Amino acid sequence: MPPVTTLHRPTHRDALVAVTEAIESGDLCSILGRCTVEYEGRAESSLGAGDRLVLLKPDGSALVHTDEGRTPVNWQPPGSVHTAAVRDGTLHVVGRRENPDETLTVAFEAVYQVTAMDADDDRELDLRQTEADLQHRIVDDPEIVEAGFEVVEVERRSSAGAMDIFGRDTEGRPVVVELKRRRVGPDAVGQLSRYVEAVRREEGLEEGGAEAREVRGVLVAPSVTPRAEELLARDGFEFVAVEMD
Numbered sequence: 001m002p003p004v005t006t007l008h009r010p011t012h013r014d015a016l017v018a019v020t021e022a023i024e025s026g027d028l029c030s031i032l033g034r035c036t037v038e039y040e041g042r043a044e045s046s047l048g049a050g051d052r053l054v055l056l057k058p059d060g061s062a063l064v065h066t067d068e069g070r071t072p073v074n075w076q077p078p079g080s081v082h083t084a085a086v087r088d089g090t091l092h093v094v095g096r097r098e099n100p101d102e103t104l105t106v107a108f109e110a111v112y113q114v115t116a117m118d119a120d121d122d123r124e125l126d127l128r129q130t131e132a133d134l135q136h137r138i139v140d141d142p143e144i145v146e147a148g149f150e151v152v153e154v155e156r157r158s159s160a161g162a163m164d165i166f167g168r169d170t171e172g173r174p175v176v177v178e179l180k181r182r183r184v185g186p187d188a189v190g191q192l193s194r195y196v197e198a199v200r201r202e203e204g205l206e207e208g209g210a211e212a213r214e215v216r217g218v219l220v221a222p223s224v225t226p227r228a229e230e231l232l233a234r235d236g237f238e239f240v241a242v243e244m245d
Contacts (some may be wrong), residue, residue, distance in 0.1 A: 002068045006115045014089045015111040019056075019084040019093060021118035026058040026183040026225035031093065033111040036063055037074050041102025047073065048067045054093060054106050056082050058185065060227045062095045062104060079227060118183065134162055134220065134242065137182050138177070144221065145177060145218055145240055158198035166199070173216055176200050180221035186222075189231040192217045196237075 007018055022029035031054045037047040049218040059078040066073055080095040091108040135154060142149045148170035156166040165177035176193040176199055196217040217237035224239055232239055
């Protein structure tokens with residue numbers, strides 16, 4: 001049976017943590033609560049406050065259901081990027097697409113239940129393993145990342161925060177390595193991108209030029225969602241699959 005996490009009547013802050021972790025891990029996430037719904041895009045629509053069930057799927061699709069019928073009252077297809085935030089005492093769950101440009105915003109004034117499930121868990125993960133364990137493994141055996149990779153620093157501080165591993169490849173190019181213990185979604189790619197941009201600024205590589213060396217980004221995790229895979233390819237980053245055994 002896949003791992004399932006359920007929170008009953010969580011605070012908005014606890015609900016935010018659970019939803020964010022589900023998005024980052026590529027879990028199937030359901031949120032039941034009293035909310036409003038706003039859609040902006042090719043057309044505009046809105047729903048006043050009511051009790052609804054929102055499903056966020058790992059492929060980027062989102063469904064908003066009421067207590068009647070089998071058809072959602074609003075939805076987004078695969079490829080959307082989900083984020084969550086708490087503002088003014090309300091949990092906001094937002095889905096955004098680039099093509100076409102559209103935004104679906106669900107604002108929960110009350111959250112009754114949040115459930116997250118790794119619906120594609122055919123791996124035998126030991127969840128007691130941590131990202132620190134994976135970090136130690138790579139320090140001991142840098143070729144987990146790639147042949148010739150050299151670890152320069154762990155938890156290197158930057159303007160974007162502390163990156164898990166900073167190193168160099170065989171050509172001397174800077175490499176930022178982001179580690180995750182579970183299947184990851186778009187947020188992990190965004191985090192890696194922020195670290196890479198920080199290293200570019202700190203090493204004076206923003207302007208490019210003949211002498212500039214590209215900063216590489218590598219995401220290490222058991223697996224990634226389809227949307228995360230698309231974003232990695234778009235940004236020119238790499239993925240290394242490592243099981244947490």
